[in-house]
Amino acid sequence: MRFLKIKNAAICASLMTATFAMSNLSAETRWDMPLPYGDGTHQTQVARSFAEEVNANAQGKLNIKVHSGGSLIKHPEIHRAVKSRQVQIGEVFIGRLGNNDPIFKLDNIPFLATDFASAEKLYKASKDQLIKALAKDNLTLLYTSPWPAQDLYSNKPINSLADLQGLKMRSYSPTTSKLADLMGSIPVNIPFSDVAQAFTTNAIDAMVTSPSTGVNAQSWDYISHFSTIHAWIPKNMLFVNTKIFNRLDKELQQVILTAANNAEQKGWALARQLAVEHTDILRDKGMIVSAPSEELQGELRAIGETMLADWLEEAGDSGKSVLDAYRAL
């Protein structure tokens, strides 16, 4: 009997040690971070560097695990997954959320901000609204990172909109579907991962996206023409669930905000650099790279004005104040 008691006490003690060890282990919080694009894109490189910086400076309190290319959660589900705390943090292409709030549509309006200096101003002017729109879903913006300007890919020369009539045009957001419509083409929603296959099976004939995305998808294998229309500079954004972020101690929150700020600088610098480098690669690989004709530019700009007017109507006073702030910068 006595022996048994001692044995029980010993078991108790070792159980306590085990529990203590386990709680020590779980002192490190793990976050899953789904990313929509694959490892070849600068967006994913930027997000990885953010996670590495946080992990290195979190003193064992937090570990962010990156899941790129929609491997954990597919792009259309990432916003909902962070909002519902299925995961803690995630990245999306801002324009995809256009139907949630008009401010997300502003990111894809053609010919409003077509160079990086203007895109930076537009970001500055719209940032408060962007933060507010995310806050409605209990999300906190960490950083944005742009893509190079959006250019036109096609399998024939496009000298005017007449050349696009009836072509199937890839869209990646509500705003780009509308753009395809106004161009006289047929919008087809295709995620980046399916672009190559969609071209080779004739599911799409044309697309508007960055030179980087063409390089990532080896577009020279199945697309011949690239017109540098520089229509807009869209962004991805990284956000965290606010409730989860607020649970961290202040020091750890600061580690995250500092890493986010560094990632934002890095993303904007990289996009500027890749806009040039990746256009050169498309040319070197044999694509016919040309500037748009006056006629095409004029037609596209007119569509841009229509889309901006429609956006202003939808976005109301808060939209007008963003636009006024942008123009004043």
Ligand code: PCA
């Ligand atoms: N590439 C992404 C979004 C914008 C861009 O340049 C894509 O085509 O899906």
